[in-house]
Amino acid sequence: MRNVFKAAVPSTLAIVAALSAAPAFAQSAQPEAGAGSSGISEIVVTAEKRPSTEQKTPIAMTVISPEVLEKNSVSDLASIARIAPGVSFAAAGPATIISIRGVSSRDTSEIGDPAVSISIDGFNLQRALGLNTSMFDLERVEVLRGPQGTLLGRNATGGAINIISAKPKDEFAAYLGGEIGNYNTYNTKGMINVPVTDTLQVRAAFQTRDHNGYRNNAPSKDGDDDHSRAVRLHVLYTPTDRLSILATAEYAEQNGVGPVTNNIPLEYYTADNVPDGLLVGDIDLSAPSRGSGKTYAIAPGSFLKTRSWNYRTEINYDLGFANLTYQGGYRRLKVARRTLLGGAYGTTAQNLTFGQTEDLPSWNHELRLSSNGDGPLKWQFGGFFFQEKNDLNTQFQDYPDSDGIYGTPFVIQDYVYPDILSRAKALFGQVAYELTPGLTVEAGMRYSKDQKHRNGYKVTVPFSSYMTDRCDLTDTCVYTTTAQASSTKSSQPTYHAAINYQATPTNMVYAKFDTGYKAGGFTDIAEYKPEKVKSFEIGTKNRFLGNTLQVNLSAFYYDYTDQQVSQNVVLDDGTVGTIVRNAGKSRYKGAELDVLYQPTNVDRFNVYVGYVHARYVDFKASVSGQLARLATSQGRLDEDSNYVLDGFTPPQSPDWTFNLGYEHDFNVFGGKLTPGVQTHIETKSYFTFYNLELDEQKAYSRTDLTLSFSPDSAQWTVTAFVRNLEDRLILTSAQYPSATYGTYREQYAPPRTFGAGFTYNF
Structure with a gap:
């Protein structure tokens, strides 16, 4: 814990300096309309696919209100991870990896599945690419911790993030806003809501985001930049009191250099520092000298372009005894990118490049019937269908004798997969019965069937032959064409059982058992089995002191079988590929304390403490x-040359996380001035399952400061912010060192950023 307290020192100083500062509350903390002098409001949620309130929903969850989203300029999933307790963010190139309670999936390939389900308005977003452009004009974000296998399905073994956009209303409303900041940040947003008739309402919204790269990558353009545009149109038609039809169209695009990797030249053990069991000339496995992580040269020419079109519909019909709901639609995502693979600048490997194009149409359909009424029995049943196709071409390329990755490349490997399919079907149901006033039992089941296949071919040249002999110069390269036809099928029932007791209107306890499932798959190297989890959780949700103190507690135990673990390996031809292994058994156990305290109308505190022991x-x-030599030196190499990793920590799983915040309202200048502070602290974690010093994220703190002012008329709001006050270098990726490229490879979270914004409400 010594490192935790050392990490907490600058955060504590920031809190003392700010004294009256505004946190990024993970839940709305505004008084209810008509309430007394103080009180924490309830937010309506749909975590169980029916309306409820957060405090009466027996799930460990965080609800991020529109006020908090606005105050913290939440515009992507990384922003959610910045303010939501128990959630962390990592990256694999441009792909987003979300972890909840230390559970994540690092297989971001075209076959891989996430471990955290992400959806917008009930539409499942399968791929880890293109997820960051839909976070605008939102009603709320629900973060559900723990497996959600019955109602949300196969890819929710770690939890779920439900993004709910703001819907049309029966009154005129509009706003325009902008934000400026360092790194030439210029963001804009806007919305207009028009009640066309009594039965037809329209809401349109847009967002643009622009900032230069966070890294100085000369001679390349600066990487980790963002240039994105997004627009959404909702049309709500309610011809009768029983029927509502919501049609949505959404378009988003992203451009720029994209995420960049710091390719740090390898260091090797010498006779002076080689550890026992390793050899002189082995790669040094200690943390590399990464400096500030802000300046490193890379070859120019990288780019990232994504385009997505989403058309979805929600239809609700009140049958009297039940409500019939359809949610679904069509999404198409196109990706084109070219990114460096890891060779150090100034070496013959500096232009080794990964090129990718994808065209991914996908369909979501869910139909469910949910009971109405206030009787003791509540139930819902439904069916789900998902299908994603993909036309994929990836290339391992080099641009020899060039200053950058432009011109005509030499293709070392060409993967052509015009026929990739992922299909999922499921039937589910859940019932709840109130045995006595306040005492309810629940039971649920889902049966899922999954199918995946990939057909095509690959054309390869031996990497070592190219790099050492430059066979391209003598026209002696030997090409090998290999047909690819892989497929897998899996199915699994998942279960839910719970007992909940609403002891008083503001005090609830619950205990539940859930199972989760993630479909199996394959890589170019081998197949892997489905991942399964059994989860046991107890919790309590409470309001005290006249609705001014909220205290939620939960404790959990996860029993994983065949947990899918992704790693990069060196193939026989010298190139780097991805393999997914199944860990026979994994155990996660932990507890969480989540507190909101509003002692007065103008003071709000939030405290989150999470402990997860994942092994x-x-x-x-x-x-x-x-x-193998390292495993031998640790006494962990078995007779079959396997590295026995029992007791090691899964990636992205810190033992302790803390979120601490405070905000205060000052009634000055004819309005409300609200400064605040929010600090996130976590203990060390790792980015590979080898748990090496070179892939360790040391304990750290990250503090955000905000300041907002709104006049009493509430027509406009001005905000200011500083994020990552400590300017901490925070890893989002650290791969096992590559002898192929001769580098350690790392990615980083944004450095310190600051700026100001303005929003005008019409």
């Missing part, structure tokens, strides 16, 4: 070379 219990990884 592999039965996990062996086949190794050779230096990793």
Whole structure:
């Protein structure tokens, strides 16, 4: 814990300096209309696919209100991870990896599935690309912690993030806003809501985001930039009191250099520092000298372009005894990118490049019937269908004798997969019965069937032949064409059982058992099995002191079987590929304390403390070379040359996380001035399952300051912010060092940023 307290020192100083500062509350903390002098409001949620309130929903969850989203300029998933307790963010190139309670999936390939379900308005977003452009004009964001296998399905073994956009209303409303900041940040947003008739309402919204790269990558353009545009149109038609039809169209695009990797030249052990069991000339496995992480040279020419079109519909019909709901639609995502693979600048490997184009149409359909009424029995049943196709072409390329990655490349590997399919079907149901006033039992089941296939071919040249002999210069390269036809099917029932007791209108306890499932799949190297989890959780949700103190507690235990673990490996031809292994057993156990306190109308505190002890219990990884020597030195190499990783920590799983915040309203200048502070602290974690010093994220704190002012008329709001006050270098990726490229490869979260914004409400 020493590192935790050391990390907390600058945050504590920031809190003392700010004294009256405004946190990024994870839940609305505004008084209810007509309430007394103080009180924490309830937010209506749909975490269980029917309206309820957060405090009466027996799920460990965080609800982020529109006020908090606005105050913290939430515009992407990384922003959610910045303010939502128990959530962390990582990256694999441009792909987003979300972890909840230390559970994540690092397989971001075209076959991989996330471990955290992400949806917008009930529409499942399958791929880890293109997720960051829909976070605008939102009603709320629900973050559900723990497996949600019955109602949300196969890819919710870690939890779920439900993004709910703001819907049309029966009154005119509009706003325009903008934001400026360092790194030449210029963001805009706007919305107009028009009640066309008594039965027809329209809402249109847009967002643009522009900032230069956070890194100085000369001679390349600066990386980690953002240039995106998004627009959404809702049309709500309610011809009768029983029927409502919501049609939505959404378009988003993203451009720029895209995420960049710091390719740090490898260091090797010498006779003076080689550890016992390793050899002189082995790769140094200690943390590399990364400096500030803000300046490193890369070859010019990288780019990232995404385009997405989403058309979805929600239809609700009140049958009297029940409500019939359809949610679904069509989404098309196009991706084109070219990114460096990891060779250090100034070496013959500096232009080794990954090129990718994808065209992904997908369909979501869900139909469910939910009971109405206030009787003791509540139920819902439904069916779900998902299908995604993909036309994928990826290339491992080099641009020899060039200053950057432009011109005509030499293709070392060409993967052509015009026929990739992922299909999922499910039937589900859940019932709840109130045995006595306040005492309710629940039971649910989902049966899922999954199918995946990939057909095409690959054309390859031996990497070592190209790099050492430059066979391209003598026209002696030997090409090998290999047909690819892989497929897998899996199915699994998942279950839910719970007992909830609403002891008083403001005090509830619950205990529940859930199972979760993530479909199996394959890589170019081998197949992997489905991932399964059993979850046991108890919790309590409470309001005290006249509705001014909210205290929620939960404790959980996860029993994972065949947890899917992704890693990069060196293939026989010298290139780097991805393999997914199944860890035989993994165990997660932990507890959470989530507190909101509003002692007066103008003071609000929030405290979150989370503990997760995540460890592999039965996990062996086949190794050779230096990793085999390392395993031997640790007494962890078995007779089959497997590295026994029992007791190691899964990636992105810190033992302790803390969120601390405070805000205060000053009634000055004819309005409300609200300064605040929010601090996130976490203990060390790792980015690979080898738990090496070079992939360790040390304990750190990250503090955000905000300041907002609104006049009493509430027609406009001005805000100011500082994020990552400490200017901490925070890793989002650290891969096992690559002898192929001769580098350590790392990605980083944004450095300190600051700016100001203005919103005018019409």
